[in-house]
Structures are given as structure tokens and as C-alpha cells.
Amino acid sequence: MARAPVVRIGTSGWRYPRWRGDFYPEGLAQRRELEYIGSRFSTVELNGSFYSLQRPESYRRWRAAVPDDFLFAVKGSRYITHMLRLRDVETAPANFFASGVLALGSALGPLLWQLPEREEFDPEVLTSFLSLLPRSTGEALELARRHDDRMSGRAWLQIDGDRPLRHALEPRSVSFGEAEDLLRGHRVAMTVADTAGRFPLFDSVTADFVYVRLHGAQELYTSGYTDAELDEWASRIREWTDAGLDVYAYFDNDARGHAPHDAVRLAERVAPGIA
Structure with a gap:
């Protein structure tokens, strides 16, 4: 029997002062905020990994704070996407996967690679990058073992089972409309x-699977979603799941604290009981 499609809805990050005393209960200790996220959602987007290489002990601490069936979507390093711009990236991904990503174990969900607006579609560059991406934790471990001296003494080089890995690309140039067949060939969302x-x-x-990022419908990162807008997204999610696709959706409209509330409201529409 085929597995039923899974819908996971959460937020992009969780450590926001604006959420304290609003989404987070008054007086909740900052160190327990992720635990609270884990009690309300089935997933969260981990975006600190975008800004800098994290450490294994951080990934282990985050994993311990959430339920066993929780998933972290992990945002790939901006050093790879924005500085190297996907070029000559053999060592950087090895360092990224050696930094502790694999310490999430069964809680490791899809990996997100967000590109800068200035990055235009280049078939050769994108093909090279997509071909490098590990498709399982076993492949990620082999890649991580090729890390450079920067990671010596702080690399996490173990897995608790070989599991499939999923990748999503978030380009911001209209030229990537031509990349769809290439992404499809590499099974990247x-x-x-x-x-x-x-x-x-x-x-x-x-x-x-489908990877959705909701940055705001009216004002980027700022505006909340109306009931009508959430109804529309709920309808689209049902269409995807009806087609047998898993869906991961993350709200990034956090400037005024809307993200967690909108995530709850969308989850109530499409996946009652997960938020």
C-alpha cells in the first residue's frame, strides 16, 4: 500500500524577540522556545546554518529539544550560494555537511538552497552543483569526510542509518524558469x-515533494496572511497531496510576528492536529 502524502507546516526560524509574550507564553525561557515550537508544529526551518557553519553540539541540542517525529529543514550555507555562487564548491559542501548537519539523524528533513537575485540560470553551473548534492545521509557522510583543515577537531562524521535526502532550490531570478527540466532530472524541488x-x-x-516558503503576500517579510489567502494556499496544498506529493511549508513573514500565527491557521485548514 502506498504511503499517504505528508503535510508539514512550520516557520522559518524560531528565535525572534517579537514572538516573546505573543506566540510564546509570557515568561517562557529562551532556551525552551524550540521545545515550544516542537509542541505546536511538526517542522521548522533551521536558518542559522545559512549564515555560518554551526557546531555538532548545537545540532544535537536542537534535536534533543523536539519530538522524535519532528523534522528540521536545513538552509544551505550562503557561502556556497551567495559568495561562491555555486561555482568551485567541492570543499564548501563537504565542510557544510561535516559541521553537524548529520547529527540531526532522523530529524533531518529537506535541505534548502536559496540563491541571490543576481544569480542567473547557467545550465553548466547548476548541473555541476546538482550533481554534487548527496541523495542520502550515507552519500552526505562520504562528502563530509572530504572536509578541509578548517573542520579538523570539530567535524561530525557519523550517521545512525542511511536515509534518503531531499533538496529544494529557491532561485530569485526569472531566468530559472528554464531550469525546470534540469531540476526534474535531478529530483530537486x-x-x-x-x-x-x-x-x-x-x-x-x-x-x-513540494517546498513552499511564504514570505508575505502583500509586504515582503512583514504582512500577515488573510483568511482568503490562507484558504487559497490550503487549496493548493490539497491539490499537491491529491497528486501524491509531500508538502513542506514555512512562513517567513516574521518582521511583525505573523509567521507562527499564520502557520497555525494554515495547519488548521489542511492538517488538523499538527499545530
Whole structure:
């Protein structure tokens, strides 16, 4: 019997002062905020990994704070996507996976690779990058073992089982409309990103799952979602699951604290009981 599609809805990050005493109960200790996220959602997007290499002990601490069936989506390093711009990236991904990502174990969900707006579609560059991405934790471990001296003494080089890995790409140039067949060939999801019209909204299905980022419908990172807008997203999610696709959706409209509340409201529409 085929497995039923899974819907996971959460937020992009969890450590925001604006949420304290609002979404988070008054007086909740900061060290327990992720634990609270784990009690309300089935997933969260870990975005500290975008800004710098984290440490194994951090990943282990985050894993211990959430339920066994919780998943972290992990945002790939901006050093790879924004500085190297996917070029000459043999060592950087090895360092990234050696930094502790694999310490999440069964809680490791999809990996997100967000590109800068200035990055135009280059078939050769993208093909090279996609071919490098590990498709299982076993492959990720082999890649991590090729880390450089920077990671000596702080690398995490073990797994508790070989599991499949999923990847999603979030381009911000309209030229990536030409990348759909290439992504489909590598089974990498084209992220469906709602950005108040600031960046293109790609909605082609290129993998066996859909990765959604909701940055704000009216004002980027700032505006909350109306009931009608959430109804529309709920309808789209049902269409994807009806087609047998898993869906991961993350709210990033956190500037005014809307993200966790909107995540709860969307989850109530499509996946009662997970939030």
C-alpha cells in the first residue's frame, strides 16, 4: 500500500524577540522556545546554518529539544550560494555537511538552497552543483569526510542509518524558469516562494515533494496572511497531496510576528492536529 502524502507546516526560524509574550507564553525561557515550537508544529526551518557553519553540539541540542517525529529543514550555507555562487564548491559542501548537519539523524528533513537575485540560470553551473548534492545521509557522510583543515577537531562524521535526502532550490531570478527540466532530472524541488511580487513565483512540480516558503503576500517579510489567502494556499496544498506529493511549508513573514500565527491557521485548514 502506498504511503499517504505528508503535510508539514512550520516557520522559518524560531528565535525572534517579537514572538516573546505573543506566540510564546509570557515568561517562557529562551532556551525552551524550540521545545515550544516542537509542541505546536511538526517542522521548522533551521536558518542559522545559512549564515555560518554551526557546531555538532548545537545540532544535537536542537534535536534533543523536539519530538522524535519532528523534522528540521536545513538552509544551505550562503557561502556556497551567495559568495561562491555555486561555482568551485567541492570543499564548501563537504565542510557544510561535516559541521553537524548529520547529527540531526532522523530529524533531518529537506535541505534548502536559496540563491541571490543576481544569480542567473547557467545550465553548466547548476548541473555541476546538482550533481554534487548527496541523495542520502550515507552519500552526505562520504562528502563530509572530504572536509578541509578548517573542520579538523570539530567535524561530525557519523550517521545512525542511511536515509534518503531531499533538496529544494529557491532561485530569485526569472531566468530559472528554464531550469525546470534540469531540476526534474535531478529530483530537486523548485521552491514555491510567495514574495509579495518581489521575486518570481515558480510553481512547477520538479520532485516528489513540494517546498513552499511564504514570505508575505502583500509586504515582503512583514504582512500577515488573510483568511482568503490562507484558504487559497490550503487549496493548493490539497491539490499537491491529491497528486501524491509531500508538502513542506514555512512562513517567513516574521518582521511583525505573523509567521507562527499564520502557520497555525494554515495547519488548521489542511492538517488538523499538527499545530
